[in-house]
Amino acid sequence: MQLGFLVDLHLCMGCKGCEIACKVENEVPLSTWRLRVKYVDVGTFPETKRTFTPLRCNHCENAPCERICPVSALHYIENGIVNIDKERCIGCAGCVMACPYGAIYIDPETQTADKCTYCAHRIASSMMPACVVACPVGANIFGDLEDPKSNISMYIQDHRDVQVRKPEKGTNPHHFYVGASQVNLNPLASRREEGYNLFNKITTLPLGGHHE
């Protein structure tokens, strides 16, 4: 079994229900996110539209975070999930530097690395990840990539525009997008300008450690 995720961006309406469900389920501290929805505004007024892209750990088959972790705190489990053992993590931030998707953060409460685990604890009890359950439009499709009859495999078979983020990195992500454009998946395809955020002057909790 190799579990994977697919987000149909045609369906996603940016409600952030998945974000909140994840926060609650995993008790993710303030100012950190295992899953977040990125908004990108496209076009020039009045011809504008807003795109929504849920971003989470890609659970790569060839995960750079697993490779660089010096103590195997990040490790694969049999179903393909890249899991994390917070008790073992030494907080070197090697995984933060290695992940091309910016999906790993240092938990300000435990001072250890953390990230989306596809709700491994729920899956162990035969439940779906919290974000899948919370999505009101069924945009999150989750299942076994090795089973050709699973929802996710059939979705991939039925759609021509299935993409992953940064395929050139050779990480073989187990996280797919349907209906995505460069604007959704490539961080260099959009500008980040001061004053254009929906919420400006966002404050974050002190992270600890020694950052600039």
Added chain:
Amino acid sequence: MIHETLAATNAVVTLDVPLPDVFWGWFVTMNMWAKSIGTGLVFMLFLLLRKNASEMSGVRTSAIIVSFVMMNVFLLFTLADLHQPFRMWHIFFYPHWTSAITVGAWMATVFVGLEFLMAAMMIRKDKCLLTSDANATFDKLLFWVTLLAIPVTLYTAGIMAEATARELWQMPTESVQMILAATLSGSAAIILLGGSKLSDETKNFFASILGLSALLAFIIYMSEYIFGSMKAEEVTAILAYVKGDGEYATMFWIGQWVAYILPMILVALYRVSKSNSILTLAAILAIAGLWVVKHVWLVIPQLLPLS
């Protein structure tokens, strides 16, 4: 392609909370800088042993002690940069050998252990229980310590290579830069430590290593600066931080001048004038400038948003 689409789409991120930009800050710069001096001094001691063993007596003790101290500075900053420093022992009890961090930690520990033995032998030369001829044992151990110094110098390049998210850091280039940083700072340090104890011929030799290391490192940085952006758009975006007129562009050029260009000029002047003051100044500048060069190259890839 991205520039064209950006002009057409006018895409602006209006909600995202990316990671705080710089995770590995000046503590990691200190780590790389101190390690370069620590291993570089060992390389230079070994070269001196091969070239002119009679001059070893003047620098054996001071060089190994300074190297040992710098390696401990390196280990201290490595430890201090961890968010859970008291779990450092996990590296030894739960080692994950695909990680360059693990391999480096083990090798650096053995390296520092051997250096401690060598320093202890030199300090307690007359009362040393390990050997009757401390100098001879030191010189034998130096071969093995020099061999170990190679991977200890290089493993940081391995970490940078494993940092898949940071396109700027490529393994072959970083490996060469790590070795050159060690030969640059090692030759500078031994020139400062040796002082009048070194003959003019030996000083000339180390001055040449200093000048050539500076030249080669400068060539590599300039090659990346000019040609790096022709291969990957991520590298283009990263190098923009040192090509504009922002703080990192200023720091980048200060580093290049202080670590490489000025020492090269001063070494050339020294070879003509034989002025020790000029060589001393070149050595001090190289060591100070190396910190700035390493810091800029460490930080700029972290400024790029990954989402």
